[in-house]
């Protein structure tokens with residue numbers, strides 16, 4: 237019996253878990269995937285939006301602006317890569333200028349500071365690679381970039397250090413209230429709790445409709461991206477947006493928190509929320525749009541493409557708080573599309589506080605500070621590297637050459653609470669496999685380390701859970717199968 241069950245281990249669920257772990261109580265987070273940060277929280281633009289885009293008076297506007305204000309301090313506390321690099325939303329026509337004027341007014345109403353409308357000369361002085369045909373821009377100094385999956389992981393680590401339990405590969409198939417308790421049915425058994433929080437991203441509407449008489453409709457909206465090699469310097473220091481439209485915030489070209497260049501996203505409504513395939517059509521759209529911002533763009537430095545799925549509600553706004561028309565003790569954060577990454581710390585703070593108050597959970601006597609994450613070997617000075625190798629010789633063995641990730645860091649990523657269990661889990665925690673070769677060289681060694689640390693056989697190691705096993709079988713088994721076939 238738990239006090240609170242959180243369903244969904246994205247940035248929102250982990251922010252709620254971290255806040256609730258501040259109170260005395262038993263908290264469990266149930267995640268369908270083999271790792272946390274496996275949904276939209278791993279595949280987005282990684283922008284901490286300042287808050288000019290959301291309609292004033294909406295929950296999106298409120299949580300966006302509040303979340304953005306919390307980010308810098310939170311990222312520093314948790315040791316997450318974050319930089320306030322600013323943004324320009326650029327326009328090429330008089331129609332675009334009208335949109336930018338509207339965004340400016342909206343931003344001011346939402347309480348965003350420092351916004352300015354600027355002209356071509358200043359744009360080209362600030363960002364010289366911009367298309368010289370640009371006419372005007374909204375300057376947004378408060379915009380920032382963050383590593384979204386590292387933020388999610390760091391929130392989870394901090395919650396786990398303070399007692400929250402994480403159950404992975406644990407999809408909730410049925411949710412119901414009976415005799416004053418909530419029940420969540422999973423392949424690992426039925427979990428019981430005094431309260432549940434639905435933070436299931438693109439899966440949140442199904443759970444909501446299971447327990448509430450007020451139904452919601454969610455449309456999965458896919459966005460596709462190109463990622464460029466970090467060895468090619470991003471031509472812009474700011475995030476360069478084009479004007480937003482009905483489907484999203486506009487295609488961007490931006491440096492990431494790790495110094496790559498990111499281009500995208502497209503916006504396409506799709507039937508299957510788990511369909512994160514990239515498509516020729518989506519990527520061509522991104523390419524064409526980005527060329528308008530950055531005419532000298534080349535695809536030579538593209539190292540990968542990927543897609544994320546937005547949880548778009550037809551009603552348009554976030555749904556956050558107690559679930560209407562459902563038994564007591566049910567809470568939710570449903571339809572958390574963009575700016576959900578930005579809003580997550582504020583959603584976690586408010587939803588966590590609300591639940592703790594309703595359940596009368598007292599503050600924990602000791603709320604442990606986040607354990608300091610290891611400094612990446614790639615970011616160490618020569619002296620620091622030498623000292624690290626003296627203390628732990630595993631620092632002397634480079635596993636990922638592209639991103640300079642050592643064996644010591646990979647072992648640590650597996651050993652820590654809510655540790656990695658797959659190749660992608662290691663990648664998100666250490667950057668091994670994030671570079672130019674995309675894991676071509678390091679995956680076999682990462683697999684061996686995963687086996688040594690977890691006791692799993694190489695045949696059980698997956699790229700990202702489910703059926704994504706790397707090995708089909710042993711040579712002996714395959715030879716035997718072939719012989720049996722003859």
Ligand SMILES: Cc1cc2nc3c(=O)[nH]c(=O)nc-3n(C[C@H](O)[C@H](O)[C@H](O)COP(=O)(O)OP(=O)(O)OC[C@H]3O[C@@H](n4cnc5c(N)ncnc54)[C@H](O)[C@@H]3O)c2cc1C
Nearest residue numbers: 244246248268275276277280283408437439459576577578
């Ligand atoms: C293309 C794109 C670009 C974006 N860009 C930005 C941006 O730049 N800035 C910004 O602020 N926001 C951005 N967003 C929005 C942001 O990524 C999301 O709002 C945020 O990640 C949502 O977090 P979440 O925790 O609600 O959902 P998710 O990260 O999707 O997590 C939900 C989790 O619930 C799990 N789950 C689902 N069903 C069940 C079940 N039945 N049982 C157990 N677990 C379940 C899923 O496996 C998943 O891990 C973008 C989104 C997309 C797709």
